[in-house]
Amino acid sequence: MGILENGLARMGLTPDAAKVALLEKYIAELELWNPRYGLVNAEGDDLIIRHILDSLAGVKAMQGLGPSLVADIGSGAGLPGIPLAIMLPHIRFHLVERSGKRTGFLRNIILTLGLTNVSVLEESMENLREKYELVTFRGFSPFENKLIKQLKKILCEEKGTVLAYKGRQKQIDEELEALEDDPEREISIMAVDVPFLEEERHLVIMHLH
Numbered sequence: 001m002g003i004l005e006n007g008l009a010r011m012g013l014t015p016d017a018a019k020v021a022l023l024e025k026y027i028a029e030l031e032l033w034n035p036r037y038g039l040v041n042a043e044g045d046d047l048i049i050r051h052i053l054d055s056l057a058g059v060k061a062m063q064g065l066g067p068s069l070v071a072d073i074g075s076g077a078g079l080p081g082i083p084l085a086i087m088l089p090h091i092r093f094h095l096v097e098r099s100g101k102r103t104g105f106l107r108n109i110i111l112t113l114g115l116t117n118v119s120v121l122e123e124s125m126e127n128l129r130e131k132y133e134l135v136t137f138r139g140f141s142p143f144e145n146k147l148i149k150q151l152k153k154i155l156c157e158e159k160g161t162v163l164a165y166k167g168r169q170k171q172i173d174e175e176l177e178a179l180e181d182d183p184e185r186e187i188s189i190m191a192v193d194v195p196f197l198e199e200e201r202h203l204v205i206m207h208l209h
């Protein structure tokens with residue numbers, strides 16, 4: 001069994017063969033275009049662990065939250081948006097990325113993989129007009145007051161949640177402590193185990209409004 005399927009099994013994820021094939025195709029495209037586009041800072045098994053399995057660590061949380069429309073902000077090469085969209089085809093994803101070079105790659109990926117639940121928005125998040133039930137981000141920005149204000153503008157008032165992929169607990173605590181008090185904010189932090197990765201990873205789920 002390859003590292004991808006082994007990792008999926010360790011995470012308790014059981015995608016059908018078609019989804020595994022799409023994940024493999026995405027990995028192949030990342031490997032192919034990485035030298036020219038500088039998309040991710042890893043290759044081979046390291047790429048699968050640090051980017052694909054890491055992104056998939058949010059699948060179960062997403063299933064629990066049950067959104068119908070998600071914005072993946074600062075999506076870069078489509079992380080975590082593309083792996084999540086492959087695993088959760090009933091959810092629509094907007095990949096928000098301001099770099100034209102990266103959105104070029106993303107548009108190509110969507111066509112190559114035939115993903116019908118994913119759109120690319122070549123925008124700064126500050127310019128978004130749509131409202132989202134859920135916003136994901138990974139490696140995009142620390143939690144800061146300015147970011148929280150911006151997130152509130154694009155989250156649905158009734159049901160607006162952020163799912164942020166984060167590393168060390170200590171770093172998360174520092175970021176959260178520096179935020180202005182907000183009695184409406186509810187935060188839960190989940191430690192996640194990314195297979196074959198000996199580093200701390202957490203998902204921060206933040207309900208705003």
Ligand SMILES: C[S@@+](CC[C@H](N)C(=O)[O-])C[C@H]1O[C@@H](n2cnc3c(N)ncnc32)[C@H](O)[C@@H]1O
Pocket residue numbers: 073074075076077078079080096097098099102123124125126137138139140
């Ligand atoms: C460090 S990369 C992370 C990419 C990806 N999420 C990942 O985990 O590999 C941050 C990305 O956010 C994009 N970005 C930065 N500020 C942005 C903004 N205000 N709106 C949209 N995208 C932005 C950058 O162009 C870059 O591709």
